[in-house]
Amino acid sequence: MASGRSDATTDADALLAQLRAFEGRPSGPPAEARDEVNQAMIRHWVDAMGDDNPVYVDEESARANGFPGVVAPPTMLQAWIMRGYLSQPDGAWKAQRDASGEASAQEQLFDALNAAGFTSVVATNCDQEYVRPIVLGDRLTVTSVIDSVSPEKHTGLGDGHFVTTRLEFTDQHGERVATMRFRILRFRPQSSRPKDVALRPRPAITHDIAFFFEGARNGTLLIQRCAQCGVLRHPPRPACASCGSFEWDTVTASGRGTVYSFVVVHHPQVAAFDYPLPIAVVELEEGTRLVGDLIGIDPADVEIGMPVVAEMVAVDDELTIPMFRPAVPVGAGRVGAVTGDA
Ligand SMILES: [Zn+2]
Numbered sequence: 001m002a003s004g005r006s007d008a009t010t011d012a013d014a015l016l017a018q019l020r021a022f023e024g025r026p027s028g029p030p031a032e033a034r035d036e037v038n039q040a041m042i043r044h045w046v047d048a049m050g051d052d053n054p055v056y057v058d059e060e061s062a063r064a065n066g067f068p069g070v071v072a073p074p075t076m077l078q079a080w081i082m083r084g085y086l087s088q089p090d091g092a093w094k095a096q097r098d099a100s101g102e103a104s105a106q107e108q109l110f111d112a113l114n115a116a117g118f119t120s121v122v123a124t125n126c127d128q129e130y131v132r133p134i135v136l137g138d139r140l141t142v143t144s145v146i147d148s149v150s151p152e153k154h155t156g157l158g159d160g161h162f163v164t165t166r167l168e169f170t171d172q173h174g175e176r177v178a179t180m181r182f183r184i185l186r187f188r189p190q191s192s193r194p195k196d197v198a199l200r201p202r203p204a205i206t207h208d209i210a211f212f213f214e215g216a217r218n219g220t221l222l223i224q225r226c227a228q229c230g231v232l233r234h235p236p237r238p239a240c241a242s243c244g245s246f247e248w249d250t251v252t253a254s255g256r257g258t259v260y261s262f263v264v265v266h267h268p269q270v271a272a273f274d275y276p277l278p279i280a281v282v283e284l285e286e287g288t289r290l291v292g293d294l295i296g297i298d299p300a301d302v303e304i305g306m307p308v309v310a311e312m313v314a315v316d317d318e319l320t321i322p323m324f325r326p327a328v329p330v331g332a333g334r335v336g337a338v339t340g341d342a
Contacts, residue, residue: 012152015116019109019149019161027106027165030143033080037072037138045076071133077169077178080134081142105146109163110186118160118186120268125164125183131176139172147181156201157270160187190271198271200315209236211250216320221253221310223288234288255310256327257284264299272315278302282310282324296325 035041039057046056054061055071062070072080103111113119134140147166152159162185169178190198205213215222224236228245239246262280269275278294280302294302295311308324315321 015112016149016151018112022105022109022146023148025105025146027109027144027146028104030141031081031083033140034083035080037080037134037136037140039070039136041079042070042072042076045073045079049073049075067133068135070136072135072138074128074130074134074178077128077130077134077180080138080140081169106144106165109146109149113161113163113186117188120158120160120187120189121184122157122187122268123182123184124162125181127181129179131178134171134177138177140177141170143168143170153185155185155187157185157268158187158190160185187268189269200272200319200321201270202319203321208238212236213320215250215252216312216322217314219312221255221284221312221322222250223253223284223286224248225251232286232288234290251286253284253286253288253310255284255322257282257308257310257324259283259294259302259304259306259308259324260289261304262294262302264302280308280324282308290322292321293323294325295323 042056046052051073053073055065055067056062056073057070059070062068144165144167147164148162149164150162152161162183164181164183167180167182168176169180171177203209203213211224212222223232223234225232225248226240226243226245227247227249229240229243231240231242232251233241240248260281260283262278265273265277265279266275276299278297278299279291280294281289281291283289292310293313294308295313307327309327310322310324312320313323
């Protein structure tokens, strides 16, 4: 429809006004926790997280630390109101429809964004504010409101609007116990951009991590080592978690490792990457882990525990990063990729 710049600007202004009209509207009906805050769920959580703070499980310790009794880990906030996957076979969207059967404000907002071409989504921020400790027996309710919609912004993923949803958590007395602001970016996918001009996103190269990318450019995979106690660490950071020393040097990794965990990314698609994109957490034989693309393998063939070797890949003129390819098993007829040709 737009025939010139001023029309396009007018269109953007009109869309923003339309989007901003949703600010302050509930994004769906309130959701009440299915269960009171209880010790069993807390135990499962702290076991899974490896959190051994006794105030989450021991009454005496909790009181000794000034709490009225056992408290729930603050990070469990969402766990209390989360719906079971199978308890809503029609999906979360339908569950958010109000009694009249009309689409929720959030659905209407997302419909408006889709219609304007902002069809991709990525979560960007989550801020939580805790008003008081949540204790055993509390019964939480959450209400969610469309907090704000930003003007159109230019981002590395594409042009889009940030949408912030504010979730207010209240207790059985209607008192607020916490607030969470959850921000997503709804953006226009850039897949139509020619691939040969799209560069990978630049890593933030700080004083702490510069050695890693320099090493990669020189064909070596470097691991940071505490100069005081010798503990290896990755990702790089200023101080040793074991002894607190700020002194460090590096060791050259062999490049051999195993797939500790992996994902295969399908969406959102960003120019400069090929999809489906297998990405692994690789456990190096030195003991540290790092994240890298898997290359030279069909994503369907990736397995946890499979041996891999690092390869420094120059993805463009400025950036070389370590990726991992399957190691050729010993006795498979040629020497492993790490040592070159047979
Ligand atoms: Zn140390």
